[in-house]
Amino acid sequence: MELFLLEHRKLWRRAGTKISVFLCFLYVVVFGSILSFQWFNFGSKVDFTGSDFGRNFDGYAAIRDRQEYALVA
Secondary structure, eight states: HHHHHHHHHHHHHHHHHHHHHHHHHHHHHHHHHHHHHHHHHHHHBSSSSSOOTSSSOOHHHHHHHHHHHHHOO
């Protein structure tokens, strides 16, 4: 166990490790937020209780259709 902790500390001293973890975290947060936003706003309703979590993720084409409809209306 001690060897594991020493290797872990040695790994985290490197700048490349910190940058890689930061970029992975940023990637997950940014793209996850964008997909959630599109899902909550442009997905079709499954349950009509008013919850945004009851929506389908209809895909890119359906989202674009709804965006164009929103611009016209």
